[in-house]
Amino acid sequence: MIFFAWSARLLRRCLPGPLLALLLLAGSARAQQPVSGRPVVTDSMRTQPETRPDSLRRRFDQERMLTGLKAYTRRKTIVGKAASAIFNFNERKEDRVGIDVELLDRQFDQHNYKIVRRIDIQALDAFGYSVSDPTRQPRNVLDRTGNSLHIKTSRARIRQLLLFRMGQELAPQALSESERLLRQTAELLDARVFVDEQTTTQDSVDIRIITKDVFSLGASYQLRDVGAGVVALRDINFLGQGHQVRNRFEYGRNQPQSWSYEGSYVVPFRNFINGQVRYRNEYQYQEQAISFSRDFYSLNTRYAGAALLRLSQQLVPVSVEDPTKFLASNYSIKDVWLGRSLHLRSYDLGYENPARVIVSGRIYNTTYTARPNPDYVNSSLLLGTVGYSVRRYYKDKYLFGFGRTEDIPTGTLVSLTAGYDINNRANRNYYALRAATGGFSLRNGYLYLSGEFGSFIRQRDKDWQQGLLSTEVLYFTRLYHTGNWQWRHFFWNRSALGFNRLRGEQQLLIDGDRGLRGFESNVRGASRFVLNYEATVFTPVSFLGFRVAGVGFIDAAWLASKPGQELPFRNTPYTGFGLGLRLRNEYIAIRTVQLLLGFYPRGQTSPGGFRIFENARPYYDFSDFNFAQPNTVRYE
Numbered sequence: 034m035i036f037f038a039w040s041a042r043l044l045r046r047c048l049p050g051p052l053l054a055l056l057l058l059a060g061s062a063r064a065q066q067p068v069s070g071r072p073v074v075t076d077s078m079r080t081q082p083e084t085r086p087d088s089l090r091r092r093f094d095q096e097r098m099l100t101g102l103k104a105y106t107r108r109k110t111i112v113g114k115a116a117s118a119i120f121n122f123n124e125r126k127e128d129r130v131g132i133d134v135e136l137l138d139r140q141f142d143q144h145n146y147k148i149v150r151r152i153d154i155q156a157l158d159a160f161g162y163s164v165s166d167p168t169r170q171p172r173n174v175l176d177r178t179g180n181s182l183h184i185k186t187s188r189a190r191i192r193q194l195l196l197f198r199m200g201q202e203l204a205p206q207a208l209s210e211s212e213r214l215l216r217q218t219a220e221l222l223d224a225r226v227f228v229d230e231q232t233t234t235q236d237s238v239d240i241r242i243i244t245k246d247v248f249s250l251g252a253s254y255q256l257r258d259v260g261a262g263v264v265a266l267r268d269i270n271f272l273g274q275g276h277q278v279r280n281r282f283e284y285g286r287n288q289p290q291s292w293s294y295e296g297s298y299v300v301p302f303r304n305f306i307n308g309q310v311r312y313r314n315e316y317q318y319q320e321q322a323i324s325f326s327r328d329f330y331s332l333n334t335r336y337a338g339a340a341l342l343r344l345s346q347q348l349v350p351v352s353v354e355d356p357t358k359f360l361a362s363n364y365s366i367k368d369v370w371l372g373r374s375l376h377l378r379s380y381d382l383g384y385e386n387p388a389r390v391i392v393s394g395r396i397y398n399t400t401y402t403a404r405p406n407p408d409y410v411n412s413s414l415l416l417g418t419v420g421y422s423v424r425r426y427y428k429d430k431y432l433f434g435f436g437r438t439e440d441i442p443t444g445t446l447v448s449l450t451a452g453y454d455i456n457n458r459a460n461r462n463y464y465a466l467r468a469a470t471g472g473f474s475l476r477n478g479y480l481y482l483s484g485e486f487g488s489f490i491r492q493r494d495k496d497w498q499q500g501l502l503s504t505e506v507l508y509f510t511r512l513y514h515t516g517n518w519q520w521r522h523f524f525w526n527r528s529a530l531g532f533n534r535l536r537g538e539q540q541l542l543i544d545g546d547r548g549l550r551g552f553e554s555n556v557r558g559a560s561r562f563v564l565n566y567e568a569t570v571f572t573p574v575s576f577l578g579f580r581v582a583g584v585g586f587i588d589a590a591w592l593a594s595k596p597g598q599e600l601p602f603r604n605t606p607y608t609g610f611g612l613g614l615r616l617r618n619e620y621i622a623i624r625t626v627q628l629l630l631g632f633y634p635r636g637q638t639s640p641g642g643f644r645i646f647e648n649a650r651p652y653y654d655f656s657d658f659n660f661a662q663p664n665t666v667r668y669e
Contacts, residue, residue, distance in 0.1 A: 220270035261285025290316040317348040338371040360405035370395035412456035416663035420448030444658040487666035517573035525565040549609040551631035558592035
């Protein structure tokens with residue numbers, strides 16, 4: 034009873050700011066071996082009295098406080114009901130059930146080539162529903178109010194993403210690929226495709242599809258100074274049709290043009306064709322663009338391609354000595370590419386060969402109507418790629434999300450790119466080679482390896498120019514458990530070694546996603562080598578729809594910043610250390626928000642090396658094994 038009274042007083046004092054308690058909870062988990070079967074939730078209120086002699090431990094026990102908060106949310110008082118609306122300690126049903134990690138391309142093989150007799154689509158609202166638990170309903174006024182402001186994804190939009198139709202034969206992998214495509218759509222949080230086994234016959238099937246939306250509307254405001262700020266508005270599912278509208282307006286800038294605007298509109302058409310228009314207007318730069326694209330969205334996609342037209346107007350300083358004088362650099366970019374996927378014969382009876390040979394070509398033309406100096410030349414880059422790709426997908430949870438289903442790409446990719454650069458100075462050949470592989474298992478986790486090399490070769494003197502060797506290693510461990518607490522460790526290595534780069538070319542940075550997260554500096558170099566480590570602890574706590582995880586990271590980056598230096602390892606590395614929270618709300622367009630405190634011993638622009646920062650996108654992401662447009666190795 035003493036503990037209940039202490040918990041009540043704590044809630045009354047700290048209810049407006051409960052994240053302080055969550056910060057303390059996030060650091061309590063320790064690595065253990067995964068337990069078999071259902072996780073055991075220990076209720077300290079029903080166990081024997083504590084006999085630990087450590088008085089400091091008795092003053093604040095995180096497990097006892099968690100249990101006390103749970104008990105308080107079950108009270109019928111006004112404060113207890115308010116706490117119940119804010120905190121959700123009930124373990125989600127789908128988290129307990131686990132997930133089938135069978136290869137996605139074989140889970141429906143027994144239904145191949147049957148006729149699709151019926152397709153039932155159930156589109157769920159954003160709040161209070163679950164694709165894994167059909168009995169769940171909105172439980173409070175917040176869920177119901179949010180759903181009233183949301184327009185559900187239309188059934189026509191869902192049908193647009195399916196690879197099968199009523200009255201047609203069911204092609205191999207059509208069901209599993211359709212489920213994956215639905216999950217990867219921005220406006221859908223999760224999706225399931227079921228076959229009604231009770232009505233299935235030897236030659237026909239009934240299919241049921243359940244999808245759950247995200248809350249597509251979003252807005253943000255950032256106050257930078259008195260009379261200065263940034264306003265952003267977006268809708269990633271306009272009128273439930275999958276259209277994406279994004280707007281960003283900045284005002285109060287200390288420049289001759291006191292404002293800037295950037296906006297885009299994306300329209301999905303039939304056959305997985307996307308159209309986009311984009312406009313950008315800021316000081317010394319304007320851009321208008323329109324494009325149409327179709328990717329190799331599925332294993333069975335035969336054709337892919339894109340067409341882009343971009344018009345840009347930019348003012349470039351005349352010289353470094355006189356940065357106040359500018360000259361116009363007006364140019365247009367026309368970019369077109371087309372690819373063809375070739376299926377290979379299968380020697381495994383009953384299964385389709387997942388390997389593909391892909392041939393693609395691209396024309397990238399840059400034409401200047403106004404140029405500030407002779408270095409800005411018209412050019413046409415012709416590229417062709419031949420590649421071999423094997424793609425497979427697994428399903429798992431607690432990778433970059435909180436309990437939602439995530440698709441893990443595995444496979445192999447090898448490609449050879451050759452090109453020819455036609456320009457007003459000296460024509461050049463281009464050659465590039467890329468290889469990547471990835472594998473996943475519940476026991477060992479996920480490992481991805483890739484390497485890429487590319488360089489221009491000037492024809493007249495066989496001089497190698499703008500060469501780049503890049504590598505990447507991404508590994509994350511299996512999911513560890515302690516009761517309702519779950520965590521993983523992430524390791525990431527990236528390198529970019531440039532050689533024979535052109536004089537005056539923009540060099541590499543190590544800030545943000547390119548190196549040290551949260552790092553702000555303008556240090557540059559010709560080559561870099563980056564190591565990142567992160568531990569993520571997924572807590573059982575849900576706060577106003579936000580699920581909470583604790584994050585700790587250690588980053589290091591080596592940079593070749595001296596003239597003529599190509600290898601970065603002779604210099605002292607830049608480092609970063611940090612702790613924070615990752616908040617994920619499965620119902621809104623910006624699903625993940627990270628609040629982190631970082632410390633950087635050297636190179637950081639902020640005083641003392643400390644910086645508090647937030648990030649709305651995951652630091653890590655998967656690299657798929659499908660082909661995109663032929664391209665040069667990116668030096669950025």
